[in-house]
Amino acid sequence: MQAPVAPNRAARRAASRDVANNPVSRRRAQVKARRWLWRESALHRVQSCGRVPAGQSVDLGIREEGRAGWSGLVTCGSVHSCPVCSERIWAERAEELRKLLMAAHAEGYSVSMVTFTVRHTAGDALGPQLDALNDAWAVAQASSAVKGAKLGLGFVGMVRRLEITDGAHGWHPHLHALVIHAPGDPGLLGQVMHRAFCSRLKRHNVESWATNGGLDVRQLTLDESLEEIAGYATKGAYGDETASPVDEARRAAYEVAGGRSKLGRRSSRSHWQNLDSAAAGDRRAAARVHEYERATKGRRALTWTNGLRERFAIAEERSDEEIAADTDHGLDAVATFLPADWAVIRRDETAAVDLLEVVEGATPALRFEAVAAYLRARDLDATAYRPGDQPLPTPKEPPDDLGA
Numbered sequence: 001m002q003a004p005v006a007p008n009r010a011a012r013r014a015a016s017r018d019v020a021n022n023p024v025s026r027r028r029a030q031v032k033a034r035r036w037l038w039r040e041s042a043l044h045r046v047q048s049c050g051r052v053p054a055g056q057s058v059d060l061g062i063r064e065e066g067r068a069g070w071s072g073l074v075t076c077g078s079v080h081s082c083p084v085c086s087e088r089i090w091a092e093r094a095e096e097l098r099k100l101l102m103a104a105h106a107e108g109y110s111v112s113m114v115t116f117t118v119r120h121t122a123g124d125a126l127g128p129q130l131d132a133l134n135d136a137w138a139v140a141q142a143s144s145a146v147k148g149a150k151l152g153l154g155f156v157g158m159v160r161r162l163e164i165t166d167g168a169h170g171w172h173p174h175l176h177a178l179v180i181h182a183p184g185d186p187g188l189l190g191q192v193m194h195r196a197f198c199s200r201l202k203r204h205n206v207e208s209w210a211t212n213g214g215l216d217v218r219q220l221t222l223d224e225s226l227e228e229i230a231g232y233a234t235k236g237a238y239g240d241e242t243a244s245p246v247d248e249a250r251r252a253a254y255e256v257a258g259g260r261s262k263l264g265r266r267s268s269r270s271h272w273q274n275l276d277s278a279a280a281g282d283r284r285a286a287a288r289v290h291e292y293e294r295a296t297k298g299r300r301a302l303t304w305t306n307g308l309r310e311r312f313a314i315a316e317e318r319s320d321e322e323i324a325a326d327t328d329h330g331l332d333a334v335a336t337f338l339p340a341d342w343a344v345i346r347r348d349e350t351a352a353v354d355l356l357e358v359v360e361g362a363t364p365a366l367r368f369e370a371v372a373a374y375l376r377a378r379d380l381d382a383t384a385y386r387p388g389d390q391p392l393p394t395p396k397e398p399p400d401d402l403g404a
Contacts, residue, residue, distance in 0.1 A: 009113055012294045014162045019053045021313050022305075024357065027353060027356070028353055029276060030083045030084055031084075031276075031353045032279050033083045033272075033275045033276055033279045034049065034050055034083055034084055034277070035349075036275070036278060036279035037049075037081070037082070037083075037275075038051050039318075040278070040286065040290075041081065041293060042290055042293050043076070043078065043080065043081060043194055043293055043296060045074070045076035045077070046076045046081050046082055046293070047246065047329070048074045048076065048080055049073075049075055049078070049084070049085060049241055050070070050073050050074070050075070050084060051073065051178060051346055052072070052073065052074045053072060053073060053074070053339040053342055054072055054073055054074050055072055056338075056339070056392070057072055057336050057337065057338060057339070058070060058071070058072040058073060058337045058338075058339065058341075058342040059071045059072050059328075059331070059333040059334075059335070059336050059337075059387065060333070060334050060335045060336075060337070060356075060359060060371065060384075061331040061332050061333040061334050061335075061359075062331070062332055062334060062359050062360065062367070063331055064330060065328045067360070068334075068355075068356040068359040068360045069327060069356065070327070070352065070356075071327040071328045071331050071333075072327075073184065073327070075324040075325045075327065076324065077089070077319070077320045077321030077322075077323070077324035077325065078320070079301045079320045080132055080296035080297075080299070080301060081271075081292070081293050081296065081297075082324075083272060083275060085320070085324035088323055088326075089320050089323045089324060090319070091301055092323050094107050094243055095301075096314055096315070096317075097159065097178070097190065099312075099314055099357055100159070100178075100180070100308075100312055100314055102176075103313065103314070103387045104156070104180045104213055105313060107312075108183070109156060109180050109181060109182060109183075109184070109186065110180075110181055110182065110183050110219060110220075111178060111179070111180055111181075111217045111219075111220045112178075112181065112190075112217060112218060112220060113177070113178060113179070113188040113216075113217070113218045113220060114158075114176075114177045114186070114189075114190045114193065114215075114216070114217050115174060115175065115176050115177070115215070115216040115217075116133075116137070116174060116175045116177075116194060116208060116214065116215060117172070117173075117174040117175075117208060117213060118132070118173070118174070118201065118206050118207065118208045118213050119206070119207045119208065119209065119212075119214070120169060120170050120171060120172060120173075121169060121170055122168070122169055122389070123170065124145070124168040124170050124171060125291070125295075126164070126171040126173070126291055126292060126295040126296075127172075127291075127294065127295040128204070129171060129206070129295070130162070130164075130173055130179070130295055130299065131204070132153075132204035133162070133173055133175060133205045134207075134299075135200060135203075135204070136197045136200035136204070137160070137175060137197060139196070139200040140193055140196035140197040140199075140200060140256055141193075142153050143196040145192050145195070145196055146189075146196050148192075149188060149189045149192040149193070150181075150189060151332060152188070152189075153181045153182065153184055153186060153188070153189045153322075154182025154183075154184060154392070155179070155180075155181050155182075155189070156180040156181055156182075156308070156311065157307065157308030157311060158177070158178055158179040158180065158296075158303040158305050158308070159177065159178045159302065159303070159304050159305075159306070160175055160178075160302070160303045160309070161175070161176045161177075161178060161302050161303075162174075162175060162299065162300075162302075163384070164271065164292070164296070164303055165268035165269060165270055165287055166268065166269045166270075166271070166274060166292075166318075167268035167269065172268060172280065179310070180278075182343050185219070186219055187217055187373075188216055189217075190215060190217035190228065191210070191215070192213065194210050194215040196210070198210075198214075203331040213257070218394060231310075258292060262317050270351035271289070271292050274288045274289050274292070275289050287321070301303060304317070333387040334359050334367045334368055334371060334386070335367075335368055335371045335372075335384040335385065335386070335387070336385045336386070336387050336392065337382065337383070337384060337385070338383070338385075338392060338393065341382035341384070342382075343361050344380055344381055344382040345380065348378070348380060350376065351380060352373065354378075355371060355374060358370050358374050359369060359371065368384065368386055371384050372384050
């Protein structure tokens with residue numbers, strides 16, 4: 001008989017399922033995590049993200065699909081550290097990958113997933129591991145052996161993603177690469193790349209064993225039904241041995257572009273799980289979050305080989321910061337707040353996210369009235385203005401505190 005699950009662990013599991021399956025719970029969890037980052041993050045831009053006004057006013061609005069949002073606030077654009085910006089960034093990256101897979105298949109190319117991992121222990125710091133991974137990858141790609149193997153396979157290009165999980169044996173960074181190539185077996189290319197990779201890793205006293213999980217090469221079969229994933233949301237769905245071509249395509253695209261929705265497997269934990277635990281008061285998780293922030297700062301999460309976008313007519317890449325800052329796109333303003341009024345709202349534990357739900361649940365013609373009624377009911381000393389209704393008063397300087 002299976003041992004009973006401890007009540008607190010069962011509660012955490014239930015909460016995790018609710019967050020994953022319920023958009024409202026998910027948003028509240030993201031907001032809670034970001035409020036913790038306002039106080040505790042070591043990165044100044046992350047501390048300011050979604051907290052500090054970017055101009056003279058802050059807008060609350062709703063998009064055509066019925067999703068409310070705030071605009072006029074500073075965004076950090078951190079794909080690694082911010083639970084809100086990262087989701088927005090990965091949504092765009094995943095859509096670009098979907099288009100790439102569709103275009104490659106349409107021209108008769110094959111798509112393979114190559115994954116490299118390294119051996120690690122609980123005491124290994126994350127930063128040096130990432131330095132070793134990036135250096136070994138770059139040197140391997142420049143080697144004559146790898147260039148020859150690419151030529152022999154009919155290599156067209158690839159997209160590489162850095163993924164990091166945390167577990168009982170410490171940090172586990174690994175690289176996923178979606179490889180576009182002419183029809184053929186990608187196994188030899190994977191082996192040649194891995195040998196060159198391992199050769200360079202030795203300089204960093206790091207190992208990767210192909211026979212013990214260090215190398216994985218999977219060729220992914222696509223068919224016409226790949227079109228069906230065009231409207232899929234960014235949450236990844238992982239296939240299994242009996243997965244359809246659509247499932248395999250989704251798995252590939254979202255494993256490479258696997259934003260915040262991805263939970264760590266088995267005993268491993270994602271950064272977002274560590275962040276949620278830190279926000280709940282777990283000091284060890286907080287230390288892991290801080291190490292992760294320091295180690296990933298300034299590193300790219302996704303890298304395309306030169307010319308691959310142009311080859312398949314994928315739009316020019318926007319930076320993470322540009323994507324994250326595009327909060328006004330499609331937003332129909334419902335209410336406008338001065339910075340001092342916004343400060344009252346964001347200092348309250350739930351007001352900012354409550355107002356999003358108020359706007360989403362109100363009759364369109366009465367959304368502004370619903371916002372005003374909420375502020376009165378909560379006795380919050382903040383004034384909402386109708387967008388464009390009148391010139392706004394001269395804003396007063398809000399207090400520049402980190403209160404959550």
